[in-house]
Structure formats: C-alpha cells, structure tokens
Amino acid sequence: MSEDSRALSEQIMQQVAAEVAVCTRCMLHHSRKRSVPGEGPVDAQIMFIGEGPGFHENEQGRPFVGAAGKFLEELLASIGMRREQVFIGNVVKCRPPNNRDPLPDELAACSGYMERQIQALNPKVIVTLGRYSMGRFLPNAKISEVHGRSFQIKGRLIVPMFHPAAALHQPSLKPSVERDFATLPEIIAGATAAPPQPEEPQVENKKEEPKQLSLF
Ligand code: URA
Ligand code: SF4
Numbered sequence: 001m002s003e004d005s006r007a008l009s010e011q012i013m014q015q016v017a018a019e020v021a022v023c024t025r026c027m028l029h030h031s032r033k034r035s036v037p038g039e040g041p042v043d044a045q046i047m048f049i050g051e052g053p054g055f056h057e058n059e060q061g062r063p064f065v066g067a068a069g070k071f072l073e074e075l076l077a078s079i080g081m082r083r084e085q086v087f088i089g090n091v092v093k094c095r096p097p098n099n100r101d102p103l104p105d106e107l108a109a110c111s112g113y114m115e116r117q118i119q120a121l122n123p124k125v126i127v128t129l130g131r132y133s134m135g136r137f138l139p140n141a142k143i144s145e146v147h148g149r150s151f152q153i154k155g156r157l158i159v160p161m162f163h164p165a166a167a168l169h170q171p172s173l174k175p176s177v178e179r180d181f182a183t184l185p186e187i188i189a190g191a192t193a194a195p196p197q198p199e200e201p202q203v204e205n206k207k208e209e210p211k212q213l214s215l216f
Contacts, residue, residue: 001043009042012120016113020093026109028052028094028102034061038089038117045188047087047123048072049114049133051163052102058095063088068165072129075164075181087121089114091133102132111136124191126156127184130163148180150187157191159184 001009017037023029036053039062048064056066064072064083073083092102092110102110114136118126128134131143137158138151151158161180167173 006042009120009122012116013037013042016116016120020113023093023113026092026094026106028092028096028106028110031097032094033058035093036061036063036090036095037093037113038063038087040083040087040089040121041085042121044085044087044121045124045191046184047089047118047121047126048129049126049136050088050090050129051132052090052092053095054099054165055095063090064164067168068163071164071168075177078178079181079185087117087123089117091136107132107136124157125150125184125188126158128158128160130166134160147176148183157187159187 020035020037023035029035032053036057040047050064050068053063054066054068056069057063063069072088076083076086091114092106093113094110096102096106126137128137134141134143134146137153138146138160141160143160143162146160147162148159151160159180162173162177164177167177
C-alpha cells in the first residue's frame with residue numbers, strides 16, 4: 001500500500017468515525033451511549049463484519065469487547081492472528097435496545113458507513129459474522145447452508161460465518177465455527193493473487209491535479 005493510499009484510507013476511516021459519533025440517521029441514536037465505528041489497520045487484508053454493538057461495546061465505543069469478542073479473539077489466535085491485524089466492525093454502529101435484531105430501516109440507514117469503510121480498506125476477504133451481515137452480500141442465502149464457503153462478489157471474497165455469540169449460546173455450532181475459521185488462512189492466501197480491486201481509492205487523481213492545472 002502506497003503512502004498516499006494509506007493516508008487517504010485513514011482519512012476516510014476517521015471521517016466515518018466522526019460522522020457516526022453524531023449520526024441521527026436512525027432511531028438507534030436515541031439509545032446509544034457511544035457509537036462503535038469499528039477498528040483495525042487500514043492495510044488489513046481481512047475485515048470481520050458483525051451485527052451491532054452490545055452492552056459492553058456501547059459502553060466502550062469499541063467492537064467485540066464482550067464475551068463474543070473474547071471468542072473471536074480465540075478464533076483468531078487459532079489461525080495465528082491477533083485482532084490488531086484485522087478490521088472488526090458491524091453493520092449497525094449503534095446498539096439496538098436490549099440487543100434486539102437491527103430493523104431493515106436501521107440497516108439501510110447505516111449501510112453507507114460500512115460501504116465507505118469497505119471501499120477505504122479494500123480488503124482481500126470479508127468475513128460476515130451472523131445473518132444480518134451476510135444479508136448485505138448474500139441476501140437470499142441461508143447461513144446454515146453457506147457458512148464457511150467463499151463467494152466472489154464484486155471482485156472480493158465474501159466468507160459468511162456463524163456469529164461467535166450464536167456459537168456461545170448454541171454450543172453445537174462451535175466446532176463448525178472453528179472449522180470455518182481454520183480454512184481462512186488458505187482463503188486469504190488464495191485471495192492475494194486476485195486482480196486489483198476496481199474500488200481502490202483514487203489517489204492518482206490527486207497526483208495529476210498539478211498537471212491538469214498547468215494546462216490552463
Ligand atoms: N456482537 C456484534 O455483532 N458486534 C459487536 O461488536 C459485539 C457483539
Ligand atoms: Fe446512524 Fe448507524 Fe447509528 Fe443509526 S446505527 S444512528 S444510521 S450510525
């Protein structure tokens with residue numbers, strides 16, 4: 001990643017975080033304590049997208065810091081990764097009251113933020129955690145049928161997985177989540193060879209500006 005590209009990506013991520021901190025686009029802003037924009041390095045190769053902040057996330061303004069987060073960290077450790085190396089975010093940035101499911105209008109209101117984050121990071125692989133995050137990319141899929149498989153969508157690999165919290169509530173899902181995670185290193189390695197993404201931030205335009213100006 002070039003220095004220009006990194007600076008631009010960082011700028012977009014900071015801008016999104018600043019906007020969600022004061023966002024009133026959906027009802028969820030009434031009950032939030034802190035919005036949770038998501039976090040991770042801009043050169044992360046992999047992006048994990050969960051559902052929405054829970055109690056602890058709402059308190060701290062950080063994603064996956066409760067029980068589900070602990071399990072996610074264990075899963076990452078099982079493939080030799082740390083959370084600092086990946087981007088972790090959610091489809092809604094504010095906590096739904098009592099952790100209820102996000103509503104369609106809330107998902108729609110918030111989706112532009114995630115879209116901008118995806119464009120800015122341009123990850124090789126996106127792992128969706130849970131049904132709502134999967135629904136963004138594979139609207140008609142059934143998670144029980146597609147989890148752990150990779151789908152090429154708009155030039156990017158999407159890998160749907162069960163939500164770690166689901167596996168904590170339903171221990172029978174745990175081995176399946178662990179197996180799905182075990183395949184990730186290979187998927188990431190395979191994705192490295194993919195052609196450049198069309199959504200790469202347009203730093204070239206910036207560089208060309210002086211040249212264009214000199215024409216006048
Ligand atoms: N569950 C989620 O989907 N996201 C979080 O950030 C925490 C728990
Ligand atoms: Fe805005 Fe998203 Fe929070 Fe709704 S959930 S208020 S759209 S940041």
